Amino acid sequence: MAEKEETQTVALIGMDGSEHSEYALKWYKKNVHRPGNKVYIVYAPNIPQSIIQVSSSVMSGNATHILRVIQEEEQRISLEVCEIIRINGDPGHTIVKVAEEKHADVIVVGTRGMGKIRRTFLGSVSDYVIHHSHVPVLVCRHKDLH
Known part of the structure; x- marks a missing residue:
């Protein structure tokens, strides 16, 4: 395997389709991204399996929205x-798992800013x-979105 450039x-x-994850993408672009970086997007909606089976059309629409946001950001700042x-x-x-497979150097996620009790019962993707x-x-937390 070829070595990465320094x-x-x-x-x-x-x-996941939320404003919080869109903010994380935009924050990464504005504050961390450098030309030559490799960027992978993992779209993994946090939806229970029973709902996934019933609402695949809703998820498809959400995926389309995510793709549009990513394309806009790609054009805006290259x-x-x-x-x-x-x-x-x-x-x-x-x-x-995908970060390991792609040999990622950093993972960027948004957070909804749940309280301690709610996070204990529901779990938190960013905590995991x-x-x-x-x-x-x-972990990017928008000051106005919690």
């Missing part, structure tokens, strides 16, 4: 996305990624 970073951005990976299943586990990733994780 300035090239492989970034994996987790998206962000070149290597691949958009759409996977159903546990978002946290999926993001960590932080505790299971073997690479740095950048």
Whole structure:
């Protein structure tokens, strides 16, 4: 396998269709991205399996929205996305697994800013990624979206 250039970073951005994940993508582009970086988007909606079976058309529409947001950002600041990976299943586990497969240097995710009690009962994708990733994780929290 060819070695990466010193300035090239492989970034994996987790998206679920929420404003929080869109903010994370935009924050990454504005503050972290450098020309030559490789960017992978993992679209892993946090939707229970029973709902997935019933509402595949809703998910398809959400995926279309995500694709439009990514394309707008690509054009606006010349962000070149290597691949958009759409996977159903546990978002946290999926993001960590794909980051390992793509040899990511950093994972970027948004957060809804749930309180401690709610996070304990519902779980948190960003918490899972932080505790299971073997690479740095950048959690972007928008000051106005919590």
